[in-house]
Amino acid sequence: MSVNVAVIYYSATGNVHQIAQAVAEGAEKAGAEVRLRRVTELAPDAAIDGNPAWRAHVDATAADVEVATLDDLEWADAYAFGSPTRYGNVAAQLKQFIDTTGGLWQRGVFWDKPATAFTSAHNVHGGNESTLLALYNTFHHWGSVIVSPGFTDGVVYAAGGNPYGTSHAGGTGAPEENILQAARYQGARLTKITKRLKGLAES
Numbered sequence: 093m094s095v096n097v098a099v100i101y102y103s104a105t106g107n108v109h110q111i112a113q114a115v116a117e118g119a120e121k122a123g124a125e126v127r128l129r130r131v132t133e134l135a136p137d138a139a140i141d142g143n144p145a146w147r148a149h150v151d152a153t154a155a156d157v158e159v160a161t162l163d164d165l166e167w168a169d170a171y172a173f174g175s176p177t178r179y180g181n182v183a184a185q186l187k188q189f190i191d192t193t194g195g196l197w198q199r200g201v202f203w204d205k206p207a208t209a210f211t212s213a214h215n216v217h218g219g220n221e222s223t224l225l226a227l228y229n230t231f232h233h234w235g236s237v238i239v240s241p242g243f244t245d246g247v248v249y250a251a252g253g254n255p256y257g258t259s260h261a262g263g264t265g266a267p268e269e270n271i272l273q274a275a276r277y278q279g280a281r282l283t284k285i286t287k288r289l290k291g292l293a294e295s
Contacts, residue, residue, distance in 0.1 A: 095286045096167055097124040097279070100160045101174030102131045102185040105145040107212040107262045108174045109153065114272040115172045115210060115258070118279030123287070127167065129160035131189040160189060165196055170286040171207040171236070172279060173227050176262070180219030182226050190230055202234035206286045208241075208278055212260040212267075216252070220259035228256075237289065239282050247274045 097119040103109035109130070116128045133140070133150060140146050165171070175186040182190075196202065209227040213220045224240075231238050241248050242255045251258060251274035258275040260267045267275075 093292050094123050094125050095169040095283060095290060095292065097126050097170045097172065097283060097286070098129065098160075098164045098168035099126060099172045099174070099279070100129045100131065100164065100186075100189070101210075102176065102183045103149065103153075103174070104135075104176060104183075105143065105262070106149040106152075107260055107267055108176050108210070109149065109157075110267050111210050111212065111258055111260060111271065111275045112172075112174045114267075114275035115174070115279035115282075118276030118281075119172070119283045120279075121276070122280035122283035124170075124279075124283040127164050128157060129164050130157045131160050131185050134185050134188060162193065162196060165193065166201055168205070169290065170205055170239075170282050172210065172282055173207070174210045175223060175227065177211055177213035177219035177223040180222040182223060197234060200235070202231075202236050204289070205234075205236050206239045206282055206289065207231040207234070207236040208239045208257060208282050210258040210275060210278065212262045214261065214263040216261045218261070220254065221256055224254075224256040224259070237285075239285050241274065241278045241281060244281070245277050247277045250274070
């Protein structure tokens with residue numbers, strides 16, 4: 093039997109999108125059924141059009157990646173959330189989606205479900221860790237089981253050594269292969285621990 097993993101993210105110019113894809117790949121390779129979903133863009137067109145990379149990414153993913161719904165959260169056995177850093181915190185677009193989950197929270201949908209997070213800031217010390225910890229605050233309230241990568245594999249060190257989750261310094265350009273490898277590992281680790289919690293043999 094497989095487990096269901098929802099990879100839900102917000103990405104402006106595409107860095108978090110690439111990491112999300114890698115997390116999904118790692119989860120699928122470890123035996124999960126994955127839904128890769130983006131949250132709704134809230135920024136006005138004037139802001140998006142002011143950054144050609146932002147506009148290009150919005151247009152490129154509009155038809156290729158489905159928009160996240162609450163049904164995706166109910167369907168999933170585990171969650172991976174991704175957000176760029178906004179002043180050391182979660183982007184408004186992802187936070188707005190999270191803020192619609194009250195009904196699911198009240199019904200206990202999130203209880204005991206593994207959850208992890210990934211992020212990207214412009215600089216190495218631009219708020220990556222605080223953004224991940226902010227997402228983990230939500231998981232604490234949900235009653236989820238936080239599954240961080242920790243220092244459990246060499247790929248974590250090779251990607252900069254962030255034990256809280258895969259992170260990327262976006263000012264250097266698109267995520268390099270070491271970052272994507274860490275993201276794949278994170279997705280696989282999430283899947284393997286979800287299987288253990290559900291009493292399923294690892295494939």
